[in-house]
Amino acid sequence: MIAFxxxxxxxxxxxxxxxxxxxxxxxxxxxxTGLKVAEELNLVVVPDLERERAKAESxxxxxxxxxxxxxxxxxxxxxxxxxxxxxxxxLQQKGVDRVAVPEDFPAKxxxxxxSRLPLEVMKNPFSERRAVKSEEEVEKIRExxxxxVEAFKFVLRFIEKSLNRGRKRTCExxxxxxxxxxxxxxxxxxxxxxxxxxxxxxxxxxxYGELKGHLIADIFxxxxxxxxxxxxxxxxxxxxxxESGEIVDMLRACIEAKNRAExxxxxxxxxxxxxxxxxxxxxxxxxxxxxxxxxxxxxxxTGHGVGLEVHEEPKIFENDDVIKEGMVxxxxxxxxxxxxxxxxxxxxxxxxxxxxxxxxxxxDFVVL
Amino acid sequence: MIAFxxxxxxxxxxxxxxxxxxxxxxxxxxxxTGLKVAEELNLVVVPDLERERAKAESxxxxxxxxxxxxxxxxxxxxxxxxxxxxxxxxLQQKGVDRVAVPEDFPAKxxxxxxSRLPLEVMKNPFSERRAVKSEEEVEKIRExxxxxVEAFKFVLRFIEKSLNRGRKRTCExxxxxxxxxxxxxxxxxxxxxxxxxxxxxxxxxxxYGELKGHLIADIFxxxxxxxxxxxxxxxxxxxxxxESGEIVDMLRACIEAKNRAExxxxxxxxxxxxxxxxxxxxxxxxxxxxxxxxxxxxxxxTGHGVGLEVHEEPKIFENDDVIKEGMVxxxxxxxxxxxxxxxxxxxxxxxxxxxxxxxxxxxDFVVL
Numbered sequence: 001m002i003a004f005x006x007x008x009x010x011x012x013x014x015x016x017x018x019x020x021x022x023x024x025x026x027x028x029x030x031x032x033t034g035l036k037v038a039e040e041l042n043l044v045v046v047p048d049l050e051r052e053r054a055k056a057e058s059x060x061x062x063x064x065x066x067x068x069x070x071x072x073x074x075x076x077x078x079x080x081x082x083x084x085x086x087x088x089x090x091l092q093q094k095g096v097d098r099v100a101v102p103e104d105f106p107a108k109x110x111x112x113x114x115s116r117l118p119l120e121v122m123k124n125p126f127s128e129r130r131a132v133k134s135e136e137e138v139e140k141i142r143e144x145x146x147x148x149v150e151a152f153k154f155v156l157r158f159i160e161k162s163l164n165r166g167r168k169r170t171c172e173x174x175x176x177x178x179x180x181x182x183x184x185x186x187x188x189x190x191x192x193x194x195x196x197x198x199x200x201x202x203x204x205x206x207x208y209g210e211l212k213g214h215l216i217a218d219i220f221x222x223x224x225x226x227x228x229x230x231x232x233x234x235x236x237x238x239x240x241x242x243e244s245g246e247i248v249d250m251l252r253a254c255i256e257a258k259n260r261a262e263x264x265x266x267x268x269x270x271x272x273x274x275x276x277x278x279x280x281x282x283x284x285x286x287x288x289x290x291x292x293x294x295x296x297x298x299x300x301x302t303g304h305g306v307g308l309e310v311h312e313e314p315k316i317f318e319n320d321d322v323i324k325e326g327m328v329x330x331x332x333x334x335x336x337x338x339x340x341x342x343x344x345x346x347x348x349x350x351x352x353x354x355x356x357x358x359x360x361x362x363x364d365f366v367v368l
Numbered sequence: 369m370i371a372f373x374x375x376x377x378x379x380x381x382x383x384x385x386x387x388x389x390x391x392x393x394x395x396x397x398x399x400x401t402g403l404k405v406a407e408e409l410n411l412v413v414v415p416d417l418e419r420e421r422a423k424a425e426s427x428x429x430x431x432x433x434x435x436x437x438x439x440x441x442x443x444x445x446x447x448x449x450x451x452x453x454x455x456x457x458x459l460q461q462k463g464v465d466r467v468a469v470p471e472d473f474p475a476k477x478x479x480x481x482x483s484r485l486p487l488e489v490m491k492n493p494f495s496e497r498r499a500v501k502s503e504e505e506v507e508k509i510r511e512x513x514x515x516x517v518e519a520f521k522f523v524l525r526f527i528e529k530s531l532n533r534g535r536k537r538t539c540e541x542x543x544x545x546x547x548x549x550x551x552x553x554x555x556x557x558x559x560x561x562x563x564x565x566x567x568x569x570x571x572x573x574x575x576y577g578e579l580k581g582h583l584i585a586d587i588f589x590x591x592x593x594x595x596x597x598x599x600x601x602x603x604x605x606x607x608x609x610x611e612s613g614e615i616v617d618m619l620r621a622c623i624e625a626k627n628r629a630e631x632x633x634x635x636x637x638x639x640x641x642x643x644x645x646x647x648x649x650x651x652x653x654x655x656x657x658x659x660x661x662x663x664x665x666x667x668x669x670t671g672h673g674v675g676l677e678v679h680e681e682p683k684i685f686e687n688d689d690v691i692k693e694g695m696v697x698x699x700x701x702x703x704x705x706x707x708x709x710x711x712x713x714x715x716x717x718x719x720x721x722x723x724x725x726x727x728x729x730x731x732d733f734v735v736l
Contacts, residue, residue, distance in 0.1 A: 020559075021572075022679070048658065049571045049668045049704075072658065075686065103476035108489045110475035111482070121476040183551045190556070190592075191388075203417040204389070224558075290416065290440065300417045311390065318443065336417075 001040055003096040004030045007105060011308035012126040018059045021050045037125055041094060084112035131305050131313040132326040138350050141306060141328055144230030145348050145359040147187045148219040151178045160368055163240055171196055171207035182221045193218035200342040203300055203334060213243035216344055220310045229310040231330050232360040233346035237367045250335040251343040255364040257281035257333040258345050265356035271314055271321040275302040278333045287335055296337050303330035306348050327351045369408055371464040372398045375473060379676035380494040386427045389418045405493055409462060452480035499673050499681040500694040506718050509674060509696055512598030513716050513727040515555045516587040519546045528736055531608055539564055539575035550589045561586035568710040571668055571702060581611035584712055588678045597678040599698050600728040601714035605735045618703040619711040623732040625649035625701040626713050633724035639682055639689040643670040646701045655703055664705050671698035674716050695719045
């Protein structure tokens with residue numbers, strides 16, 4: 001029997017077992033051919049203090065604890081690697097003769113098991129499964145997306161009022177406001193980007209200092225109830241604070257690229273086709289892209305899946321992933337130049353039979 | 369030259385590089401003898417879009433990006449494992465002839481490198497370094513500890529008022545209140561335990577439903593500014609809601625165990641001595657412990673280090689770690705029985721030359 005082992009502390013484990021615990025392992029059987037989950041084995045190993053909770057909450061058929069596996073006795077006997085030996089003896093007892101582990105499986109345990117049993121690194125079967133969302137999952141992601149849009153509109157009103165009253169605001173203030181707003185509504189947003197000024201040429205700069213002529217607001221809250229993310233970005237132009245014509249041109253190009261890419265989304269096309277569309281549009285306006293070895297311009301991927309992680313499958317880049325109905329991902333063209341700063345627009349969408357349904361409904365070009 | 373490689377997305381990487389990025393690698397040279405960091409090599413590899421941020425913020429001497437390593441060309445040539453090959457060629461170019469990786473290093477990359485270069489799994493040199501805190505770090509942890517205590521007192525006053533007004537409260541309400549309070553003060557608390565009733569016999573049950581005769585409040589906020597945690601637990605006895613004599617006896621035993629253990633803390637003693645003291649006290653009152661193969665009673669470790677992670681080194685259990693001046697850890701005896709529920713008391717402390725300094729000052733026995 002081939003057993004796949006995954007470790008806790010990541011979204012695949014949570015998705016597969018319904019458990020959020022530390023130091024736990026999920027062992028399940030897979031078919032010879034690889035990625036398909038088989039029926040024989042589906043168990044979790046958890047620390048003893050999680051026994052009851054795991055029995056109550058987990059989807060696995062069997063819950064074992066470290067002491068069931070003889071971990072503590074091995075520890076007391078000073079055996080060399082109590083965890084590895086305990087898991088190995090469990091596998092042997094269950095009739096496992098081959099093991100597969102995911103790419104991010106801890107190296108120490110992988111190398112130990114490989115020294116005793118044939119072991120392969122395989123793509124986690126749940127990564128791919130997670131890329132296609134159930135209707136229930138789409139609704140959870142929609143909730144987080146709408147919360148992001150609401151928080152964006154909330155901060156827009158705040159900036160507007162501040163402008164009317166002649167009050168200066170900082171990126172830090174805006175970020176605090178958005179994050180507290182979201183938290184009080186049941187969402188956790190961290191590292192929210194509220195970035196203004198020339199330093200926006202760094203795509204992941206979260207933003208500090210005074211609000212200037214344009215603001216990148218990139219908000220990706222996670223529901224504190226169910227754990228699903230939403231992801232949303234708009235660039236706000238603020239003429240009163242001195243926006244530049246260059247920024248407005250870049251923003252218009254990104255909006256066109258986003259909309260053209262979104263319009264072509266449907267089941268069956270390739271991720272790279274979407275990414276190429278974005279690059280084509282941006283290059284048609286003379287901007288640089290990564291595929292032309294640009295060090296500035298469009299220097300990241302077009303998008304990424306959104307779900308229990310804010311970045312998950314599918315990647316929308318130069319890869320050949322086939323887009324499927326039910327996938328949820330972002331489309332987020334951006335342009336970044338040291339001489340004037342950066343802009344980005346981003347939607348999260350779900351792939352329907354006939355095209356994309358946008359989960360982050362909001363106007364593209366926002367001027368205050 | 370021996371190079372140690374660590375991956376991003378964990379506290380060691382952040383501690384060593386001062387960077388919070390995804391998909392990044394830190395390569396540094398170590399001495400032949402293992403755990404000591406050497407001078408020759410100290411570089412980070414980051415995605416292209418993080419180049420500027422990494423140059424500005426990182427402690428590494430050299431910042432390289434995926435495209436500097438030829439990653440994108442390899443991807444376009446459909447080479448089998450662009451990341452592995454890119455890192456390997458970097459290592460070869462830098463004159464690295466042996467590699468070490470931490471226990472939790474991703475298996476795929478570890479196995480690939482091991483097929484090309486001698487590779488060993490080693491303890492991350494930064495795990496141990498992080499266990500001993502600088503005075504600056506202690507002050508950051510103290511901040512988070514005091515925030516936890518403040519939030520606890522805040523929720524106590526809320527419960528008191530509710531009792532006076534004859535209003536029933538739920539664990540969920542109390543958790544929301546504590547977490548929102550902390551968030552608005554700059555701290556993130558997740559999975560805060562506000563657990564009441566018989567189900568408190570599960571140590572990590574976060575608590576649902578009506579407040580009953582005793583409440584376990586376990587609060588572990590992280591500063592949203594600097595990322596350091598605090599960790600603090602008290603069990604509140606609420607006679608008006610019908611606490612049981614059994615629970616009060618268990619709580620008194622835990623308080624005695626905690627205080628006796630804290631009193632023996634000083635540089636030079638072993639983690640296991642502290643844990644044994646806790647077990648001795650609890651067993652002297654007839655309670656079960658894990659070391660006596662109890663399935664109930666004291667079924668977890670005595671404590672754990674606190675810092676950039678809420679659980680880090682040193683572990684205070686049956687291990688022989690030597691306690692050093694500057695270590696910060698918890699002491700948290702608990703007792704859990706299906707028939708009546710659980711209790712726990714927990715302080716975070718820093719080891720000073722002459723003994724423990726408690727970072728979570730609060731009375732032990734709390735009755736409402």
